[in-house]
Amino acid sequence: MKTREKILAAVRNNKPVQTGLPAxxxxxxxxGNLLKQFRNSLTASGAESVLxxxxxFRKHYEDQRMIYPSICNQVTSLDKTDSSVAxxxxxxxxxxxxCYLEGEFGVAENGAIWVxxxxxxxxxxxFICQHLVLMVRVDSLVGDMHEAYDMITTAREDYGGYxxxxxxxxxxxxxxxxxxxxxxxxxRLPVWIVEAEKV
Amino acid sequence: MPGSKHAIAAELFNADEPRTNWHDETLWFVRxxxxxxxxxxxxxxxxxxxxxxxxxxxxxxxxxxxTAFEARARSNGVTVHWAADAAEHNxxxxxxxxxxxxxxxxxxxxxxxxxxxxxxFLAKQGVQVTDTDLGECIVQLRKEPPSHIVLPAIHLxxxxxxxxxxxxxxxxxGNISPEYLAAxxxxxxxxxxxxxxxxxxxxxxxxxxTGAVVVCTNEGNADIGVHAADIHIACMGIEKxxxxxxxxxxxxxxxxxxxxxxxxxxxxxxxxKPVKGKEMHIVIVDNGRSTQLGRxxxxxxxxxxxxxxxxxTCPVYRRSGGYSxxxxxxxxxxxxxxxxxxxxxxxDLPFSSTLCGSCTNVCPVKINIHEQLWKWRQEVTKHGYSGxxxxxxxxxxxxxxxxxxxxxxxxxxxxxxxxxxxxxxxxKQFNLWYKQLEMPEAPAQSFTEWYxxxxx
Numbered sequence: 001m002k003t004r005e006k007i008l009a010a011v012r013n014n015k016p017v018q019t020g021l022p023a024x025x026x027x028x029x030x031x032g033n034l035l036k037q038f039r040n041s042l043t044a045s046g047a048e049s050v051l052x053x054x055x056x057f058r059k060h061y062e063d064q065r066m067i068y069p070s071i072c073n074q075v076t077s078l079d080k081t082d083s084s085v086a087x088x089x090x091x092x093x094x095x096x097x098x099c100y101l102e103g104e105f106g107v108a109e110n111g112a113i114w115v116x117x118x119x120x121x122x123x124x125x126x127f128i129c130q131h132l133v134l135m136v137r138v139d140s141l142v143g144d145m146h147e148a149y150d151m152i153t154t155a156r157e158d159y160g161g162y163x164x165x166x167x168x169x170x171x172x173x174x175x176x177x178x179x180x181x182x183x184x185x186x187x188r189l190p191v192w193i194v195e196a197e198k199v
Numbered sequence: 200m201p202g203s204k205h206a207i208a209a210e211l212f213n214a215d216e217p218r219t220n221w222h223d224e225t226l227w228f229v230r231x232x233x234x235x236x237x238x239x240x241x242x243x244x245x246x247x248x249x250x251x252x253x254x255x256x257x258x259x260x261x262x263x264x265x266t267a268f269e270a271r272a273r274s275n276g277v278t279v280h281w282a283a284d285a286a287e288h289n290x291x292x293x294x295x296x297x298x299x300x301x302x303x304x305x306x307x308x309x310x311x312x313x314x315x316x317x318x319x320f321l322a323k324q325g326v327q328v329t330d331t332d333l334g335e336c337i338v339q340l341r342k343e344p345p346s347h348i349v350l351p352a353i354h355l356x357x358x359x360x361x362x363x364x365x366x367x368x369x370x371x372x373g374n375i376s377p378e379y380l381a382a383x384x385x386x387x388x389x390x391x392x393x394x395x396x397x398x399x400x401x402x403x404x405x406x407x408x409t410g411a412v413v414v415c416t417n418e419g420n421a422d423i424g425v426h427a428a429d430i431h432i433a434c435m436g437i438e439k440x441x442x443x444x445x446x447x448x449x450x451x452x453x454x455x456x457x458x459x460x461x462x463x464x465x466x467x468x469x470x471x472k473p474v475k476g477k478e479m480h481i482v483i484v485d486n487g488r489s490t491q492l493g494r495x496x497x498x499x500x501x502x503x504x505x506x507x508x509x510x511x512t513c514p515v516y517r518r519s520g521g522y523s524x525x526x527x528x529x530x531x532x533x534x535x536x537x538x539x540x541x542x543x544x545x546x547d548l549p550f551s552s553t554l555c556g557s558c559t560n561v562c563p564v565k566i567n568i569h570e571q572l573w574k575w576r577q578e579v580t581k582h583g584y585s586g587x588x589x590x591x592x593x594x595x596x597x598x599x600x601x602x603x604x605x606x607x608x609x610x611x612x613x614x615x616x617x618x619x620x621x622x623x624x625x626x627k628q629f630n631l632w633y634k635q636l637e638m639p640e641a642p643a644q645s646f647t648e649w650y651x652x653x654x655x
Contacts, residue, residue, distance in 0.1 A: 182385075
């Protein structure tokens with residue numbers, strides 16, 4: 001008997017009596033202020049957050065473009081996106097100094113931002129660039145992970161085959177429990193929370 | 200159990216009392232962070248109950264969820280492999296490596312691959328794997344196994360890491376700054392990531408509804424490896440499957456809070472489809488799990504989400520360290536998982552506990568760990584592995600306790616000995632309790648004697 005059949009037969013034989021699934025009806029208390037809770041959670045995770053209008057965000061982008069020759073934009077409503085990165089390998093992408101990505105929504109409970117494969121031409125981008133600017137719209141914020149997964153399941157496009165909740169910069173406490181920020185990945189991770197729709 | 204593998208190893212560990220205290224405090228601190236996070240969630244107990252029920256339900260339909268998961272993953276373009284045991288798991292991975300002529304491999308934390316001793320197996324075949332979780336990277340350079348399933352290098356001090364990095368990465372001798380050391384690791388590992396051909400990851404949750412695997416890290420090392428390399432192999436035990444995407448909401452709210460006191464890890468990655476031109480493989484491993492599923496007293500242990508909250512709270516783990524358990528997954532959960540694999544080799548572990556029940560209290564999926572520890576003791580004894588000495592003593596005790604006369608006489612003798620022959624009580628050879636405990640004053644009377652003389 002093939003391994004697969006052997007394992008499944010053993011499982012079938014040994015599994016316990018059927019029990020049911022519980023209802024999932026939980027909510028995180030955002031204390032009446034989604035944005036404030038989101039920003040507090042971001043701070044707790046070690047991320048800096050900036051609240052601004054679309055115009056301010058666009059200005060920030062244009063300023064950075066003057067400073068950093070190697071800038072990679074993946075925010076479609078900001079500027080034309082760089083799709084050449086799709087074919088680049090890790091060594092080539094490592095040279096990118098600053099990358100702009102749009103998160104689909106933010107989660108107030110923990111400061112997590114859902115970044116889906118649909119919104120970037122190369123999945124390595126949020127991890128390999130030197131600085132990552134994550135943008136999320138204020139009206140996209142949800143309260144907790146239950147609402148987050150509601151958003152993800154109703155989106156139905158299988159989020160492009162890859163999605164990641166990013167909650168603050170890469171970190172580690174593996175050296176005698178001392179917290180070190182930016183273990184891997186970008187050296188800076190400012191999160192732009194953009195207020196108004198693009199004018 | 201005196202003379203047991205764990206007891207001997209723990210005694211060695213305890214010989215350095217300041218270090219034992221440091222290890223104890225460090226882990227208790229992690230427990231306290233967990234408490235802070237859990238107490239901020241009014242729904243915490245309800246979430247634990249929901250997680251427990253989801254896992255119970257899944258185990259009661261495990262074959263269906265596994266086949267559903269496999270079907271979805273396959274339709275996503277993922278290759279699914281099945282491994283009955285560690286050897287098969289290792290061969291499958293080696294097969295993929297040989298097929299593609301792979302030389303440069305990175306691995307993010309996977310306790311399953313540790314359980315299967317994958318790195319050692321591949322090394323014997325001339326294949327090197329770089330562990331990219333910083334804690335695992337450190338212990339790998341030191342040629343040690345991880346001592347904790349979430350914090351692999353928790354047993355090491357900054358000085359140890361500094362010495363290791365000086366030896367293997369060329370860092371400044373004596374520089375113990377965590378930022379400096381982490382930066383050195385970052386450079387070293389970034390180079391490995393950028394040139395990786397294969398990335399091996401573990402799986403925190405496998406979603407039957409979508410065929411996706413979810414990997415939670417703080418460093419992002421799973422993602423960097425997977426997206427830089429051409430091939431991704433995700434290794435999972437059969438018990439990692441959960442029914443639906445929405446259940447991730449429950450588990451992700453519990454996991455990081457239970458493990459480190461964070462509301463969520465920095466990265467929670469959902470992999471379902473490989474990018475065009477790349478390959479994704481999932482290896483589904485049994486390695487004794489289907490056997491455990493059949494043990495009605497112990498199947499609950501399969502609900503484990505490997506958060507290590509039980510390790511951090513356990514007074515025995517905190518004061519004996521992961522290596523004392525001489526098994527891949529140590530601590531309370533390890534002590535109820537390992538005996539299933541080899542009852543004789545791990546017969547000491549269920550006894551390496553005070554049965555205080557703290558583990559059961561913190562377990563996010565409500566595994567009754569302390570009850571299972573006690574039940575494994577029955578199994579160990581029934582099979583004759585609890586040691587002749589213990590059997591003799593227990594039979595002696597049973598005899599004394601079931602005879603009122605013998606009980607009174609032996610009590611009187613014990614009190615007399617404590618008063619008149621204290622050197623016997625204070626001999627660590629004869630009185631094992633005296634090794635770490637002060638002896639109480641011998642009471643003048645037994646309770647029965649007092650009662651008889653006072654209550655008419």
